Amino acid sequence: MSNPNLSSFIWSVADLLRGDYKQSEYGKVILPFTVLRRLDCVLEATKPAVLAERALREKAGINPEPFLRRASQQLFFNTSPLDLKKLMGDHDHIGENLRAYLQAFSPEVRDIFESFEFHTQIDKLTKSGLLYLVTEKFANIDLHPDTVSNDEMGTVFEELIRKFAELSNETAGEHFTPREVIRLMVNLLFIEDDQALTKPGVVRSLYDPTAGTGGMLSVADEHLASLNPDARLVMYGQELNPESYAICKADMLIKGQDIANIIFGNTLSADGLLGKHFDYMLSNPPFGVEWKKIEKDIRKEAEQMGFNGRFGPGLPRVSDGSLLFLLHLVSKMRPAVDGGSRFGIVLNGSPLFTGGAGSGESEIRRYMLENDLVEAIIGLPTDMFYNTGISTYVWIVSNRKPAARRGKLQLIDASNFWQKMRKSLGSKRKELSPEHIDEITRLFGQFEEANTDAEGTPVPISRIFKNEDFGYRTITVERPTRDEAGNIVLATKGKAKGKPVPDSSLRDTENVPLSEDVHTYFKREVLPHAPDAWIDSDKTKVGYEIPFNRHFYVFKPPRPLAEIDAELKGVTDRILTLINGLTA
Template sequence: MNQQALSAFIWSVADLLRGDYKQADYGKVILPFTVLRRLDCVLEPTKEAVLAEHAAKTAQGMNPEPFVLRKAGQTFYNTSKLDMRKLMGDQDNIAQNLFAYIQAFSPDVRDVFERFEFAVQVDRLAKAGLLYQVTEKFARIDLHPSKVDNHQMGLVFEELIRKFAELSNETAGEHFTPREVIRLMVNLLFVEDDAILSKPGVVRTIYDPTAGTGGMLSVAGEHLVEHNDKASLVMYGQELNPESYAICKADMLIKGQDVANIVFGNTLSDDGHPHEKFDYMLSNPPFGVEWKKVEKAVRTEHESQGFNGRFGPGLPRVSDGSLLFLMHLLSKMRPAVDGGSRFGIVLNGSPLFTGGAGSGESEIRRYVLENDLVEAIVALPTDMFYNTGISTYVWVLSNRKPAHRKGKVQLIDASSFWRKMRKSLGSKRKEMGDDDIATVTKLFGGFHAAKLATVLDADGNETARRVVLEGEQSPGAPEGGKVRLAPLSLVFPNEAFGYRTITVERPLRDDRGRIVLGERGKNKGKPQADSALRDTENVPLSEDVVAYFRREVLPHAGDAWIDHEKTRVGYEIPFNRHFYVFEPPRPLAEIDADLKQVTDRILTMIRELSA
């Protein structure tokens, strides 16, 4: 059964719930029952062996848990004689038997169903007379990994969550990230470490502080196994949404991961892994979401711990907390002497440029650039995410840059690398194909500067596109057509994004136009500044401030001076400005000819009407 058919089948349970449940509450029933059936199917082949082992070790007075886990071949177990199919044999006691079955799971699985508040839903279904029908519906489907693999199951959960989020007007994108975006991010994380990750028995850690249903961790694990089936990726995560956390934890259980590494709670106010450092990290924090709820905890940590805490560089404005997650990930980087770390984080456009010199955002950008932590920033196509159509960017940061990347930042504009989806999913109308992901990965992995050549025919229609690496020849133009070149990958020194904001003062004048001088202190005898005429200028770090002032200011205001005490250093990354290509308008004679043609046609029509 493919993913769409399976999702449709599970979704048909909603027909049973209609009337007794609001649409927004369907997920409270369908999600935990789907998880339960998945776990039920996973344990089915070893059920009899587990029961026999549990009975034998209990009779011997031994703790049966380690023996039962070995027999189950999983990191969880169930010691009840019941399973979902056997529950169907006693319709009158379905609720009590279902509770008993849940309680017979190992503690981690019971925690999953507590997060779902499953007991509340079982009682509600029983009172509505629907419990047996719903259970029977799920008992009929086979969710064993041999029929539905882990990757497919993850897609099923994401599809269901998206549907429920749409019905309840929630933001589906808060719970998961499109798989092709994750694949791109994972490629960018691993591409420079091919040699290390190819070694037999290599073990690495990966962390997602906004884990959702665990999609990022799962794709990273699948990617590494495809690359080297002798490698091992130990997964860590934290998630705030109870249902997403429950699904993530269940998924990690089935994959054999240590679910103690998946923590419930708010990453910003209550770090679930306070003393851990990781090899790789991934995150897609919520875009443009305020952090007022955790403001007190965050400010306290910033003020009391400084750079010994997570938020030393500065604090962004309360209206958008995405840069807090970036700083949180910085604090989780393994020291460079111990092998270092690399992480990828999805952010909207705001963290690139919001905030002037001295602001929290600028200070955070200053910290990561002056410490040479930013490897690359990749612009994604718009309409890629389920809950927003805005521009998004993948930042790749590392404290173990290879020598050829040191002191530099690569910007890649992948905003044109997409194909239209056959069917939109919320705000998601575009997706990146495998070729698109491979192209971006190659540009990043090879640290290439490149242009995108678009070949246009005589009618202006696109006939081909080609990536032209630095030093390569661009394709020739067809007869009557042309080739349009646009920057695709650019490399800049870190300081290219820095500037000094200087304060330009003009003298205060009295009613007669005479300059007013200071009468006391260090300004005695010096011209007083007129605050109404005060202005600021941003001078690139690569330029001499005095030379800039003489060239750009003094010719227009000969009495101006710089107040050096107010000079501030700022950083911004004007991504779009670097990739803007000016296209000159058509020749004036051509435009005039078109206008004359239209005007003549209108005059002809008027004459015909008046005839």
């Protein structure tokens, strides 16, 4: 932790909780108390002015709230004459006084403590006889901005979040994206806009529909501040998990940011920022999570609104909703005529290839590629996330592609860009070093095909394709039914009268690349093997898939047989020597 005094203080509180609380529950007490003490210190200097303003406005019969924000010189306020130090003066009524103090905060701050379910912890601490002791601990630590800056406080709080996520029995990855993955995504997001972002007075919006504890928003804000301290990033987010939502809002509040744009709820079934569009977006939605609980809402929107809603291009299978988040982000893009948008989203391998032509997944890929929205897909190493060891991919999506990228898609294989972690965290055993992040960013920025050398063999790490290279037509190949004498059976009625009756047991399908003429392909690949075959054009479907790994496969010829034989002989000879030694 960046501040060793704060670190030792936090763990001294943990020592108090030991025995009455499990390790995994420490965060439920320490995080909200840390927020409370920080806000307590921030409001200390303006407390008399706020109380005076409240008395004045209430006497005049005027709603005091707007005046109280101005008097507090913050985006929030507290109207109680109490603070944590004053609470120490009444040991016997600490619980009810603490509740009254919390209730006197402005609504957006009360919402944080309600989402933390802090009242439950007050009850539990009271029963354990710990409430006064814990409150006293926090009342005696100085978290005033003059002592601990917003940046320092933000760092301490983020490290606490990480620490408690590790201790928790819950999967840390549900609430937390590794920092180096976020840094990579942020680099890729801003790379072509560095010049624009360094102009004075720049204001940009950033949105995360699966905000978690706010890590993506925080890292993006830090990155922009490093480019241009005068730039301002207005941040928006939505989060489903109440505790993560509370932590996200608390983290932003601690850093002095407006928390009015962080919404609670399920982004897919209840978009909390309806009609809003953003300059930049980042998301790490849950991998492979089914959407059965909200299926009715999703299907209703898709059917009633079509392309005027979020899900016009198609719906993936109910067992994996990650592509729904992709479509949600597309709907949040600022129109290209207004400057457009760019976003990064982490997905597993399934959205690249699951579903044949005409399926929901294929139709979503078709929409993305035919509308030229995908700039690049970066394959990350396995074992990068806390809750899964599977392969993951970062999609960079934009409706304002630079001229050189138009009509094209870049694939970058960064699966070998990793270093081993000193200590594994859940499923996370690997991490990206700053050098790896720089190299991936360079490959993306240069937009060129590139190879690396592996034992004298060039291995591709960056490849560039036309969008249509990923498209194909699935054609249905029919063959005639024949009678016992081997004669073709002809239909006797309907539109097909006089034509051969197809034999369903001989029916087959072929995938023909979009770049190739179907009939040319059919003559070359099918007719030489089945001269009586024909295409049922009514059943032809267009599909898209991105077989990522296939494009980076390098054939390794097997070793010479003589070499393998010699190795086997050596092993056999050693075994025989050992056996002879045992029987001697």
